Amino acid sequence: xxxxxxxxxxxxxxxxxxxxxxxxxxxxxxxxxxxxxxxxxxxxxxxxxxxxxxxxxxxxxxxxxxxxxxxxxxxxxxxxxxxxxxxxxxxxxxxxxxxxxxxxxxxxxxxxx
Amino acid sequence: xxxxxxxxxxxxxxxxxxxxxxxxxxxxxxxxxxxxxxxxxxxxxxxxxxxxxxxxxxxxxxxxxxxxxxxxxxxxxxxxxxxxxxxxxxxxxxxxxxxxxxxxxxxxxxxxxx
Numbered sequence: 001x002x003x004x005x006x007x008x009x010x011x012x013x014x015x016x017x018x019x020x021x022x023x024x025x026x027x028x029x030x031x032x033x034x035x036x037x038x039x040x041x042x043x044x045x046x047x048x049x050x051x052x053x054x055x056x057x058x059x060x061x062x063x064x065x066x067x068x069x070x071x072x073x074x075x076x077x078x079x080x081x082x083x084x085x086x087x088x089x090x091x092x093x094x095x096x097x098x099x100x101x102x103x104x105x106x107x108x109x110x111x112x113x
Numbered sequence: 114x115x116x117x118x119x120x121x122x123x124x125x126x127x128x129x130x131x132x133x134x135x136x137x138x139x140x141x142x143x144x145x146x147x148x149x150x151x152x153x154x155x156x157x158x159x160x161x162x163x164x165x166x167x168x169x170x171x172x173x174x175x176x177x178x179x180x181x182x183x184x185x186x187x188x189x190x191x192x193x194x195x196x197x198x199x200x201x202x203x204x205x206x207x208x209x210x211x212x213x214x215x216x217x218x219x220x221x222x223x224x225x226x227x
Contacts, residue, residue: 033213033214042219048212048213048214050212056212093157101159102147102159104156104157106155
């Protein structure tokens with residue numbers, strides 16, 4: 001079975017540009033998570049969806065960040081406008097119904113210059 | 114609030130030596146506990162998990178972990194480390210009943226010398 005699929009794997013963009021990260025969760029999973037990883041802060045949960053509905057977005061840094069899940073097989077994380085401090089690895093993860101395991105994608109490595 | 118502490122930021126061991134990575138959690142009820150491993154440039158891979166039952170759980174790659182409620186610990190162990198085990202290891206706790214959120218520790222970087 002395919003795992004969590006993220007795109008792009010790597011992106012370099014200029015400050016002020018819009019960045020869109022994409023995620024396809026594992027089929028049948030009903031929870032989806034966006035995490036950000038940096039050296040300074042480690043792994044931070046940005047937002048968590050259950051059945052396509054945002055449940056907890058308390059980790060979203062500020063209004064420049066937004067996330068959507070229009071259907072069970074697709075989610076986006078958008079940063080507009082991007083800033084150098086947004087440079088990080090962004091992980092998407094999904095989990096099946098019930099208290100089960102979270103499965104991570106390979107990450108999107110974002111560099112904002 | 115739930116939290117996870119990994120006291121060791123960096124551990125170095127020789128290949129073939131035994132390994133124990135420490136994890137302490139703070140949680141009001143029976144926790145759901147996890148260990149993940151992250152190799153450089155990769156995502157996080159699940160090593161093992163504890164939900165209930167036997168407090169010694171076996172995982173992939175020869176790892177095991179023991180849940181000790183009295184010590185609020187869930188330490189990861191391996192009897193003989195291989196060079197390919199060099200990676201970053203994260204302990205995580207299930208945040209609350211009714212949610213799949215995980216709270217992660219800050220990670221322990223394992224270096225293995227030949």
